[in-house]
Amino acid sequence: MSTRHILLGLLAGGPSHGYDLKRRHDERFPQARPLAYGQVYTTLQRLVRDGLAEIEGTASDGGPERTTYRSTEQGARELSRWAAQIAPPAPFVTNEIFAKVVVSILAGGDPAAYLGAQRAAHLERMRRLTALKTDPGADLATVLSADYALNHLDADLRWMTTTAARLTTLTAEVDAT
Template identity: 80%
Template sequence: MSTRHVLLGLLATGPSHGYDLKRRHDARFPQARPLAYGQVYTTLQRLVRDGLAEVEGTDADGGPERTRYRATDEGARELADWLGRIAPPAPFVTNEIFAKVVVAILTATAGAPADPAAYLRDQRAAHKARMRELTAVKANPDADLATVLSADYALHHLDADLRWMTTTAGRLPALTQEIQHP
């Protein structure tokens, strides 16, 4: 995930302080890890360094002085470019669940105490519990669109994981056989 493009996108909707950017980010991506202030300021400084954003002014409002940033024309072009550029669809198949299953099969066939079937069963139960949790969040009549979108995204991915785990559980005997008798 490109934090700098997300912040650039938020800046494109109007000049902002670092604190406001963090707040707006967390509101738009409610199920994401909240952005750290430190990361916001570091990213803003890099955007300025690269000519994609600039300082518009400072505000005090009686409190501490805050720097207001805005996107530059080059920043707007960079943002448009990023928005139109497709993300490489799964260039690397790396995922903790996938890695654990592969290693569990390898080590179990070597006699180590690993039980891929039991792991898959427990992981599926955990996925389903999380799906119920996210569905409850989404089905709440007060849920805003940002919450619904992020819950949808997570639910579809968890569902895909579940399907893969179900299929893999079905393949375990054949996989084990193949590793034992290559």
């Protein structure tokens, strides 16, 4: 995920300061890793440096000084360009679960036990996400984010089921080499 483009998207709604951008990011992308304040301010400085955003003003209003940023026309064009780009499917489909199963097979571990435990963790996460998205107070960002995560977890579960069914064959292939 491109933090610079996400911040440009949040600035498209109007001028804002870093604290508010961080809060809105965390609200709009509830299943994403929360942004650190340092990351927000560093990214804003780079956006200003690159001409994609500019400082609108600074005020303290009796509290800490807050700098307000706004997107430039160049920033709006960059955001439109980025948002229209098709995200290519990942060229390499390796994740930690896959790697642990392969290493477990190679090292003579118990990949079936690992898959069973991982399956249980996935199912628990799916229960929590389903409860989150079916909460009557859930906003659209929460529901969409939960649906996205649920679909990925479901794909992982299908892969785990297929792999568990093939473990005898996979282990025999490794043993033969």
